[in-house]
Amino acid sequence: MKQWLQHRSTFLDELLRLDGLGDASNSSIPCPDCSRHPATFKCNSCFGGTMRCSACTVSFHRNLPLHKIQRWHGGRLEERLLRVPTGPDRRSPSAGVALTETKHIFVVDLSGYHSVRIRFCTCPHTAFLDHFRQLLRVRWFPASTLQPKTVFTFDLMDTYHKISMQGKLNLYDFYTAIMQKTDNHGCTKIQYRYHEISRCVQQWRHLKDIKRGAAGHTSAAVDELGDGALAIECPACPHPGRNLPSEWENESGDKVWLYSLFLAIDANFRLKQKTRGIIDPELGSGLAYFVNVEKFSAHLKRHTDEDDIETCGTKFHAVNHANSKCSKDYSVSGVGAVVCQHGFVRKNGVVDLQKGERYVSIP
Numbered sequence: 001m002k003q004w005l006q007h008r009s010t011f012l013d014e015l016l017r018l019d020g021l022g023d024a025s026n027s028s029i030p031c032p033d034c035s036r037h038p039a040t041f042k043c044n045s046c047f048g049g050t051m052r053c054s055a056c057t058v059s060f061h062r063n064l065p066l067h068k069i070q071r072w073h074g075g076r077l078e079e080r081l082l083r084v085p086t087g088p089d090r091r092s093p094s095a096g097v098a099l100t101e102t103k104h105i106f107v108v109d110l111s112g113y114h115s116v117r118i119r120f121c122t123c124p125h126t127a128f129l130d131h132f133r134q135l136l137r138v139r140w141f142p143a144s145t146l147q148p149k150t151v152f153t154f155d156l157m158d159t160y161h162k163i164s165m166q167g168k169l170n171l172y173d174f175y176t177a178i179m180q181k182t183d184n185h186g187c188t189k190i191q192y193r194y195h196e197i198s199r200c201v202q203q204w205r206h207l208k209d210i211k212r213g214a215a216g217h218t219s220a221a222v223d224e225l226g227d228g229a230l231a232i233e234c235p236a237c238p239h240p241g242r243n244l245p246s247e248w249e250n251e252s253g254d255k256v257w258l259y260s261l262f263l264a265i266d267a268n269f270r271l272k273q274k275t276r277g278i279i280d281p282e283l284g285s286g287l288a289y290f291v292n293v294e295k296f297s298a299h300l301k302r303h304t305d306e307d308d309i310e311t312c313g314t315k316f317h318a319v320n321h322a323n324s325k326c327s328k329d330y331s332v333s334g335v336g337a338v339v340c341q342h343g344f345v346r347k348n349g350v351v352d353l354q355k356g357e358r359y360v361s362i363p
Contacts, residue, residue, distance in 0.1 A: 021072065022049050031056050042077065044068040045111065058082075065116060066109050066153070081117050106191055107140065109153045112182035113190055141204065143196035150196050157204045171198055206283040213287075227286045227295075228347030234340045237261055262341040265362055267353060269334035276331075289350045296351060303360045336362050 004011075021042070029051070031039045037053035043060075045067035052060065061067055061082060070077040102117040120131050132142040135151055142148035156178075163169050175194050183190055210216055213230035238244055238259045248259050286292025331354075338349035353361055 018044075018049060020077075021051060033060075040072045041080070042070045042072070044070065066107060066111060066114050068111070081115060103149075105148070106150045106193065107153065108150070108156060108178065108193060108197065110156050110159060110178070112178060141200055143193070143200055150191075150193055152197055152200055157201065160201065161205065161208070171201060202283060209284065209288065225287055227292055228288065230284065230288045231347030232344070233347060234342050234344035236342050237340050237344070263338055263346070264341070265336070265338050267334050267336040269353075271332070271335040272330050273332035273352075275329050286348060289345050289347060291348045291351050300354070300360065338362070 029039055031037050031053035032050060033052055033056040037055065039051035039053055041054055041057040042049055042051050043057065045064070046060075051072075057069065061069070065082050067082075069080045069082060071080045102119045105116050105118045107114040107116050120134055121129075129137075130145070132145045132148050135142045135148060139154040140151035141154060141157055143150040143152070160169075160171065160174050163174065164171070172194065175197055179190055182188075209230050210222060213225075215222060215225055215229065233239070235243070238261055240248070244259060251259070282293055286295065332352040333355060334353040336351050336353055338346045340346065351361055355361075
């Protein structure tokens, strides 16, 4: 640190230099690529930030639509937009030109927010594709399938997925950081897209689960997947037909324990959910660890009037309040789960509890 302090002013000068024209002493120098037009455009995302002319900047950013382009005009650098094609030919976008046939789309990337002009392809090869499918093919996740106006890059979605799994970072803080990266002084009006990214993150994780479950490569539709099809089962627990010898059920009494399955059942009443009037359908109900909501609800309706029978004289709280909701305005009063002795959650072994620890609620 002492050594760095000797060069602190130099570091500061270099940072300020990058905020200006860099190597270009003025805006009248020719473009270093074509030497025909003045170099008035600068990209803050490219390596080196070399000043180029408009045509060379467009050509260089043919496949880099989210780079931050600036134009030197009136003694200052101002933001410019790129037009992005979605067709297979990827024809050159154009910088700084107002095009009425293009549409403005709001792109959220790790580098921040981008207002981009996009031109959807109408060539015979892709004209039949919906706009949201064309966006997916350029690795942009649309927030809507009907006239999408907001997209999130695959890189953004995948990065948050990994950060949330490793660092437990919530989506709101991640979204706020991206928003502040674009405008940290609050002088620029940025469209609020938290609800959109929240919905897209759920869809992204659901699609990842289906891909990892190898369900996308089968001829059967995703809606036809069986209960627990995406769950990862314990490789050490006994599974007939997989890791057990033939005629294992005929083993003598002193070896029966080798093929025994040990399970633990418990509930957590801290995992509550308030009634919020959510009407969105559940993604992949019953496909992994939670039970199918419709089947579980039908099961509970058949046993609504059955009280758990107390077989001992103890006064445990869980027994006495097994049939009471205990909390008002909660749609879920807790979560019950079944795990094996190796710590793996059983497929369809997790349920939402509406009352106490009723045996009828445990799968």
